Amino acid sequence: MPGTKKRRVLCISDGETNGDQIPAALGEWCDVITVGREKITEAMSGEPFDGFFILNRHHNLPGQFWNLLQASSIFDQMCEGIAIVDDKNQIAWANRRLVKWFSKQQLIGADFYEALGKPSVLGDSANPLASALRARAPRTATMRVSKRKHYRVTATPLGNSENVPTHLLVTFADIGNEVRHLQKLEAIHNAGAELADLTPEEVYRMSVKDRIELLKANIVHYTQDVLEYDVVEIRLIDRKTNRCETLLSEGIDSDESRRPIYAESQGNGVTGYVCATGQSYMCEDTTHDPLYLSGLIGARSSLTVPLILHELVIGSFNVESPETGAFRAEDLQLLQIFARDIARALNSLELLVAEKTHAAQGIVESIQTGVSSPIDDVLIDTVYLIENHGSADASVSKRLRRILKNSRSIRNVIQSARNSMTFNESVPEALQRFQRPLLRHRRILVVDADSEILNSAHLLLEPQGCIVETAREGREAIMMVRNCDHDANYDAIIADIRLPDYTALEILTRLMSSMPDPPLILMSEVGYDPGHSVVKARQAGLRAGSVIVKPFKHEQLLEMLERTVKQNAENLKQANNTR
Numbered sequence: 001m002p003g004t005k006k007r008r009v010l011c012i013s014d015g016e017t018n019g020d021q022i023p024a025a026l027g028e029w030c031d032v033i034t035v036g037r038e039k040i041t042e043a044m045s046g047e048p049f050d051g052f053f054i055l056n057r058h059h060n061l062p063g064q065f066w067n068l069l070q071a072s073s074i075f076d077q078m079c080e081g082i083a084i085v086d087d088k089n090q091i092a093w094a095n096r097r098l099v100k101w102f103s104k105q106q107l108i109g110a111d112f113y114e115a116l117g118k119p120s121v122l123g124d125s126a127n128p129l130a131s132a133l134r135a136r137a138p139r140t141a142t143m144r145v146s147k148r149k150h151y152r153v154t155a156t157p158l159g160n161s162e163n164v165p166t167h168l169l170v171t172f173a174d175i176g177n178e179v180r181h182l183q184k185l186e187a188i189h190n191a192g193a194e195l196a197d198l199t200p201e202e203v204y205r206m207s208v209k210d211r212i213e214l215l216k217a218n219i220v221h222y223t224q225d226v227l228e229y230d231v232v233e234i235r236l237i238d239r240k241t242n243r244c245e246t247l248l249s250e251g252i253d254s255d256e257s258r259r260p261i262y263a264e265s266q267g268n269g270v271t272g273y274v275c276a277t278g279q280s281y282m283c284e285d286t287t288h289d290p291l292y293l294s295g296l297i298g299a300r301s302s303l304t305v306p307l308i309l310h311e312l313v314i315g316s317f318n319v320e321s322p323e324t325g326a327f328r329a330e331d332l333q334l335l336q337i338f339a340r341d342i343a344r345a346l347n348s349l350e351l352l353v354a355e356k357t358h359a360a361q362g363i364v365e366s367i368q369t370g371v372s373s374p375i376d377d378v379l380i381d382t383v384y385l386i387e388n389h390g391s392a393d394a395s396v397s398k399r400l401r402r403i404l405k406n407s408r409s410i411r412n413v414i415q416s417a418r419n420s421m422t423f424n425e426s427v428p429e430a431l432q433r434f435q436r437p438l439l440r441h442r443r444i445l446v447v448d449a450d451s452e453i454l455n456s457a458h459l460l461l462e463p464q465g466c467i468v469e470t471a472r473e474g475r476e477a478i479m480m481v482r483n484c485d486h487d488a489n490y491d492a493i494i495a496d497i498r499l500p501d502y503t504a505l506e507i508l509t510r511l512m513s514s515m516p517d518p519p520l521i522l523m524s525e526v527g528y529d530p531g532h533s534v535v536k537a538r539q540a541g542l543r544a545g546s547v548i549v550k551p552f553k554h555e556q557l558l559e560m561l562e563r564t565v566k567q568n569a570e571n572l573k574q575a576n577n578t579r
Helices: 024-028 037-044 061-072 096-102 128-135 176-194 200-205 208-225 269-277 329-392 394-422 451-464 474-482 504-512 530-540 554-578
Strands: 007-013 030-036 051-055 081-086 091-094 139-146 149-157 167-174 231-238 243-250 281-283 301-309 312-321 443-447 467-471 492-496 520-525 547-550
Touching: 081 096, 096 167, 128 139, 128 149, 128 167, 149 176, 176 329, 208 231, 208 243, 208 329, 231 269, 243 269, 243 312, 269 281, 269 301, 269 312, 301 329, 312 329, 329 394, 329 451, 329 467, 329 474, 394 451, 394 467, 443 451, 443 474, 451 467, 451 554, 467 474, 474 492, 474 504, 492 504, 492 554, 504 520, 504 530, 520 530, 520 554, 547 554
Parallel strands: 007 030, 007 051, 443 467, 443 492, 492 520, 520 547
Antiparallel strands: 081 091, 081 167, 139 149, 149 167, 231 243, 231 312, 281 301, 301 312
């Protein structure tokens, strides 16, 4: 352009064309120096050029040259680094971007690999410079210059493919962020695998509380070390209350971490929204986001993703930053991956706890099954001795009553242990939904001459939380009732009408001598009632609806037992109120 300083342009000829083909008018504002490929290094060793141009017979010279003049003005502003390198690996020319990246003003004339700090080629790629010269075709490779600097380097031979190229056009694309993202992905996958990974020895030694604390510590460590977030909060949804309970909070204001938040999309901040919808949420500016509730003091942006397990949202994973717009799509991807690993780790821990609870339940059940019948025998024999020989010697009576008390204590301890595990939170709700809370801790006496019936009573009622004692005869049942502690009498008595010694009427009337309104349930068979004892028992005061006919379903007996226990509790309450 007239009146401006002329630009220096290097024109590289392929030998078949020359600078005469360049329009003469361009000479008014450009200094065009035309050289062959063999003279490139010599020409570029002097005063720097504003641009260069490869001239051969295939080019549309005016158009190509004009494009060159347009492009040469932005060579130094391109996002890529550019260099021309000869076949001896010497840099003949470099744009300003490349000089800035490697902080060297004297790249020209320097050895390519020395100038870059002896970079390493990653993967299976060959040296791109040597490979491009040999193949006379472009070659690309990833080079690591330092831990945080990675470049995609493309080397393109200069000149016609029919001739041996002596120079390469080398372009550099900064892929440091891309590589770091891939490295973080790999690190996150490794971290996720290690979150709840315990050796058998560690599982054996560590309590449930210890394993939870280890998992929390691992989450914080990997969040800070791999994801490089210092502020993290995880909340889990309580299915009974819909409240988002804090599992861990690192860097969050302590008062804010205790704030009640519910899994609802309105009025419960970002966490409530994410837990309610299962959608991730990126808050770019906390001061202008209507959903955001304060967490980190001075937080300006946040990123929250759901914890999802088996397509069910179980909680949220939140990180925060003191900088506005600190999170990008890459951060969202990484956090979502890590959140899935956390959800799986929490599930593994829950399954491990449930498995150990199940194993412990099995042990307690085996113990309970093994001792039920012997303890029943001890109780019956003890009350027999108390009734028939205890009055003869006070010390003997005292010892017998201690045996009776201790035997019942052993049974109570075993049943309490079973109850605590059966109703533990680690036991899935699906396995608890048939539990009957009214029967928990209730004392039940079962009277039947058939040992199989007595064993079945233990198997049916003890899983419901009942404390079960048995007798084979009516007389034994009456002795058991008379020797119960005053504050631990039976809540229900289930008796067969075909006892060896007593009829239904007889057992009812004898029970009434110790209990004004005995909580008696009679088991009968269709068509069997010698002497109409059931009818007479009803006339004598047997509660309505207290007869169950064999064969019956277990659910029928449990429902009748619940009604009996409930009515007995109401009767006792009324009796206590009238005293």
